[in-house]
Structures are given as structure tokens and as C-alpha cells.
Amino acid sequence: MTPVESGTSDANVVVAMNDAAVRVGGRTIWSHVSIEVRAGQFVAVLGPNGVGKSTLLKAVLGLIPLSEGSASVLGAAPGEHNDQIGYVPQRRSFDSSARIRGRDIVRMGYDGHRWGIALPQWFPGSASREANRRVDEVIDLVGAQAYADRPIGQCSGGEQQRLLIAQALVRRPPLLVLDEPLDSLDVTNQASVSALIEKISTVAGVAVMMVAHDVNPILPYLDEVIYVSGGGALSGTPEDVITTETLSALYGTAIDVLTDRTGRLVVVGQPDIHATHEDER
Numbered sequence: 001m002t003p004v005e006s007g008t009s010d011a012n013v014v015v016a017m018n019d020a021a022v023r024v025g026g027r028t029i030w031s032h033v034s035i036e037v038r039a040g041q042f043v044a045v046l047g048p049n050g051v052g053k054s055t056l057l058k059a060v061l062g063l064i065p066l067s068e069g070s071a072s073v074l075g076a077a078p079g080e081h082n083d084q085i086g087y088v089p090q091r092r093s094f095d096s097s098a099r100i101r102g103r104d105i106v107r108m109g110y111d112g113h114r115w116g117i118a119l120p121q122w123f124p125g126s127a128s129r130e131a132n133r134r135v136d137e138v139i140d141l142v143g144a145q146a147y148a149d150r151p152i153g154q155c156s157g158g159e160q161q162r163l164l165i166a167q168a169l170v171r172r173p174p175l176l177v178l179d180e181p182l183d184s185l186d187v188t189n190q191a192s193v194s195a196l197i198e199k200i201s202t203v204a205g206v207a208v209m210m211v212a213h214d215v216n217p218i219l220p221y222l223d224e225v226i227y228v229s230g231g232g233a234l235s236g237t238p239e240d241v242i243t244t245e246t247l248s249a250l251y252g253t254a255i256d257v258l259t260d261r262t263g264r265l266v267v268v269g270q271p272d273i274h275a276t277h278e279d280e281r
């Protein structure tokens with residue numbers, strides 16, 4: 001896959017897709033998708049179940065090839081610089097009996113995911129000290145000091161999520177890719193993890209692509225949204241994209257975007273695409 005020739009040589013562009021399409025299981029999931037994500041931007045990937053939001057992240061990671069179009073991630077073809085991408089996959093949680101400490105989970109992000117095994121003995125002491133320093137740094141960043149030394153299985157869902165975000169950040173990646181990190185968190189934890197992700201993008205300048213089922217917890221923080229539906233995707237500011245007119249055009253059917261008294265957005269009338277493809281999972 002060749003890097004995109006988008007006409008922009010902007011070094012701030014971290015992810016670019018140009019007229020991209022993906023086929024999975026003999027079916028085109030989406031096509032004609034053109035997106036751009038820049039350094040320090042917090043971008044949500046939205047849309048109903050089964051439209052291909054996770055597929056979009058996997059295409060960015062080079063785990064699924066494009067069937068059409070082109071893409072560039074950190075200036076190269078997708079997959080080439082995955083060591084510079086922090087990835088928090090969907091629905092990862094730990095059994096309550098898991099004994100490994102949160103700190104060691106974070107350290108695996110540095111060591112290359114050697115489950116439960118610290119740096120080998122022949123590893124120079126200074127490198128090991130640097131690893132420990134980085135681990136402490138990200139544990140501070142996500143505010144996990146109080147429980148980082150506890151067995152991960154005894155941490156709450158929100159605490160586990162923070163530790164997994166710390167793991168994804170420990171190599172100081174310029175791009176963080178998160179698949180529904182707010183899923184299964186309560187409202188308070190959704191708010192605090194959302195604020196944390198915003199801090200990571202603004203303070204550390206990390207570009208964030210995050211699949212979200214509900215835009216509301218992150219709405220105040222978002223720079224842009226990528227709305228996937230109807231076999232395509234639209235991107236732009238939330239104000240431009242999450243409107244009755246724009247979403248109706250994207251879905252090809254009547255959609256209402258309503259705002260409640262507290263400013264929460266409610267998208268009414270979107271078909272649940274997931275339900276029609278349940279047996280293909």
C-alpha cells in the first residue's frame with residue numbers, strides 16, 4: 001500500500017486515508033473514506049453497531065488491508081510504525097483472580113508485551129532504570145499511583161482502563177488508538193477517563209483516535225469526529241457532522257439529532273446495522 005498523496009506534506013498529519021475501502025469476509029464494509037488526523041487532535045470514531053468503526057482502527061494499524069485507496073500512518077504504510085502507536089483494544093478486562101500488578105501490566109507496554117516477565121537479566125541496568133522511570137511517568141500521568149501496585153484483578157473497571165491507557169502510552173507514542181475505552185464504565189469514570197484522554201492529546205500532543213458508542217462524555221473535548229455509516233464515513237467538527245441534515249444524508253434515511261436540557265446529543269432513528277450481521281461475527 002503506498003502512502004497517500006494527499007497534496008499535503010504537512011508533518012502534523014499523523015493519519016491520512018484517501019478514498020479508502022475495506023472488504024472483510026467478501027463484503028465491502030466501507031468505501032470512499034478520506035480522513036485526516038493531526039498531531040494533538042482528539043478525534044472520535046462514531047456510528048451504530050457493526051458499521052466498521054473497529055475495522056477503521058484495524059486498517060490504521062495495518063491489521064486489515066485496504067481494498068481500495070491509500071493510507072499513510074506516521075508517514076508510512078499502515079503497520080510499518082505500529083511500535084509508535086499505543087493501542088487499547090476493545091473490551092479488555094481482567095479476571096478478579098488475576099494476580100499481576102497494574103505496574104507490571106504497564107511495564108509490558110515498554111518491554112514488548114512479555115506477559116509477566118520483566119526485562120531479561122542481560123538487559124543493561126540503565127535501560128531497566130529508564131523503563132521504570134517511564135512506567136512511573138505514565139502511572140502519574142493517568143493518576144494511577146494509588147492502585148498501581150495492587151493485583152490488576154482487584155482494580156475497578158475504571159482503574160483497569162487507566163492502567164491499560166498507561167500501558168499504551170509508556171513508549172510515548174505520537175498516536176493513541178482506543179477502541180471503546182469508556183465501554184462498561186459508570187458515568188463518573190466515563191467523565192474522568194474522557195478528561196484524561198483529552199489531557200493526553202493536549203498536554204502530550206498525542207493524536208487520539210477513539211471509537212465511542214456515546215459521543216456525549218467526550219463531546220466537550222473533541223476536535224473532530226469521524227462518523228461511519230451507510231458504507232462510508234464523514235469527518236469534521238462535531239457541530240458540522242452531528243446534525244439532522246448531515247447524518248440523514250450519510251445514512252440515506254431520516255435521522256433526528258436532538259439536544260436535551262443538559263446539552264446531551266441524542267441521535268434518533270439510526271438503524272442498528274450490527275443486528276443484521278450478528279451471525280457473521
Ligand SMILES: Nc1ncnc2c1ncn2[C@@H]1O[C@H](COP(=O)(O)OP(=O)(O)OP(=O)(O)O)[C@@H](O)[C@H]1O
Binds near residue numbers: 281
Ligand atoms: N473476520 C470477519 N469476517 C467477516 N465479517 C467480519 C469480520 N470482522 C468483522 N466483520 C464484520 O464487519 C462489520 C464491521 O465490524 P466492526 O467490528 O468494525 O464494527 P463496529 O462498528 O466496530 O461495531 P461495534 O460497534 O458493534 O463494535 C460487522 O458487520 C462485522 O460483523
